[in-house]
Amino acid sequence: MPIMAETHDQTALWARFMRVSQAVLAAVEADLKAAGLPPLAWYDALLELRRVAPEGLRQFELQAKMLLAQYNLSRLIDRLDHAGYVRRTPCPEDGRAQIIYLTEKGRALIDAMWPAYGSAIAAHFSDKLDDEEVQLLADLLEKLRPV
Amino acid sequence: MPIMAETHDQTALWARFMRVSQAVLAAVEADLKAAGLPPLAWYDALLELRRVAPEGLRQFELQAKMLLAQYNLSRLIDRLDHAGYVRRTPCPEDGRAQIIYLTEKGRALIDAMWPAYGSAIAAHFSDKLDDEEVQLLADLLEKLRPV
DNA sequence: TTACTTTACATGCATTCGCATATTTAGGAG
DNA sequence: CTCCTAAATATGCGAATGCATGTAAAGTAA
Numbered sequence: 584m585p586i587m588a589e590t591h592d593q594t595a596l597w598a599r600f601m602r603v604s605q606a607v608l609a610a611v612e613a614d615l616k617a618a619g620l621p622p623l624a625w626y627d628a629l630l631e632l633r634r635v636a637p638e639g640l641r642q643f644e645l646q647a648k649m650l651l652a653q654y655n656l657s658r659l660i661d662r663l664d665h666a667g668y669v670r671r672t673p674c675p676e677d678g679r680a681q682i683i684y685l686t687e688k689g690r691a692l693i694d695a696m697w698p699a700y701g702s703a704i705a706a707h708f709s710d711k712l713d714d715e716e717v718q719l720l721a722d723l724l725e726k727l728r729p730v
Numbered sequence: 731m732p733i734m735a736e737t738h739d740q741t742a743l744w745a746r747f748m749r750v751s752q753a754v755l756a757a758v759e760a761d762l763k764a765a766g767l768p769p770l771a772w773y774d775a776l777l778e779l780r781r782v783a784p785e786g787l788r789q790f791e792l793q794a795k796m797l798l799a800q801y802n803l804s805r806l807i808d809r810l811d812h813a814g815y816v817r818r819t820p821c822p823e824d825g826r827a828q829i830i831y832l833t834e835k836g837r838a839l840i841d842a843m844w845p846a847y848g849s850a851i852a853a854h855f856s857d858k859l860d861d862e863e864v865q866l867l868a869d870l871l872e873k874l875r876p877v
Numbered sequence: 878t879t880a881c882t883t884t885a886c887a888t889g890c891a892t893t894c895g896c897a898t899a900t901t902t903a904g905g906a907g
Numbered sequence: 908c909t910c911c912t913a914a915a916t917a918t919g920c921g922a923a924t925g926c927a928t929g930t931a932a933a934g935t936a937a
Contacts, residue, residue: 593856594848596868600855603871604751605797610876643915650752655894657917679902679915701741708747709740711873720870721743724750726858729757790885802924804887809923826885826932884933893924903914 607707614703620696624651624659629668629693632685639684641674668692754854761850767843771798771806776815776840779832786831788821815839 612623631648632640640648646656660683663669668689674680712720759770778795779787787795793803807830810816815836821827859867 590848592864592868593859594851596864596871597851597855599868599871599875600751601755602797603874603876604747604755606876607874608748608751609797641915650749650756652895653916654896654918657915658893661917674915677903677915679900681916704741704744707876708744708874712740712870716870716873717739717743719866721739721746723859723863723867723870724743724746726863727750727754727855728746729750729753729854788885799925800886801888801926804885805923808887824885824933826930828886879937880935881937882933882935884931886930886932888929889927891924891926893922895922896920898918900917901915903912905910905912907908907910 610707611700611703614706615696615699618699620699621692623700624649625663625668626693626696626700628656628659628663629685629689632669632683633690633693636685636690639672639682641677641680641682645683663689757854758847758850761853762843762846765846767846768839770847771796772810772815773840773843773847775803775806775810776832776836779816779830780837780840783832783837786819786829788824788827788829792830810836 608623615621615623627649628645631645642656642660643653645660646653649656651659660669660671664671668686670684670686671681672684674682709717755770762768762770774796775792778792789803789807790800792807793800796803798806807816807818811818815833817831817833818828819831821829856864
């Protein structure tokens with residue numbers, strides 16, 4: 584009964600997809616933590632801010648670039664702000680809003696995190712794929728990308 | 731400079747891999763929640779217990795099958811136990827241990843969750859891949875699987 | 878036996894998350 | 908303008924997580 588077999592294959596593949604992606608992510612996070620560095624979300628947020636520097640981003644713009652709920656991003660920025668890596672400033676054109684700027688300290692943190700982060704990505708991810716496989720996976724992920 | 735280009739490709743692929751897997755997982759979890767059902771981890775744990783039923787599993791055995799820290803599994807079992815889906819019993823051969831059994835109510839929850847879960851997997855994952863792509867992705871994930 | 882190490886699991890505490898809601902301001906409709 | 912709705916962000920509170928450590932039983936060595 585091929586239909587059942589396919590259903591099973593697909594469900595098994597789903598389970599494997601989740602397990603592998605979570606395991607790889609956990610391995611990379613563990614490497615960062617072992618190096619005494621902040622979690623990945625900090626790096627991601629700071630990196631998005633560096634992409635637009637010297638401009639800043641409004642919170643909802645940053646949210647669109649990251650995969651974080653509004654309240655979680657609000658508090659992530661709290662932490663980044665308190666730690667001195669970003670600075671919140673009121674938006675002159677919209678009284679509700681704030682613009683978030685990367686600070687010099689934040690830029691330095693990106694640089695400090697990248698060696699450990701890049702090595703971890705290589706060790707747990709990139710090194711396991713050759714060029715052809717990189718392209719294959721990129722195409723498959725494009726198909727899976729939510730609309 | 732092909733080396734830099736490859737490094738960039740691989741890092742970009744890493745980012746995409748993480749974003750897509752997290753987005754797909756979040757979409758499936760959201761469907762479950764919208765159906766008023768418990769989170770995926772509950773299903774996963776109960777399913778592992780059903781696989782070995784009528785035998786039970788010790789906590790560390792279940793931990794090896796799932797991607798959960800020891801203390802998180804301990805508390806997940808607390809919740810499943812309090813909700814009546816599993817039952818903890820002392821292990822006669824090892825006074826430190828307990829054996830976790832699936833209850834009838836737990837078996838019923840698996841059955842109740844599967845329609846929503848299966849549909850969500852199909853909608854957010856399986857339906858986006860044809861048979862050939864399923865096989866390709868399976869092979870790639872096998873390469874990425876941590877040792 | 879005693880003493881030490883390891884394994885299996887639990888738990889106190891601080892951090893983070895999820896949810897609902899509050900707060901402030903924008904942007905209309907009239 | 909006034910009233911209403913929607914958008915941008917923050918926050919109180921309960922649940923879940925991470926970390927360190929606790930407890931109790933096994934295993935091991937003498």
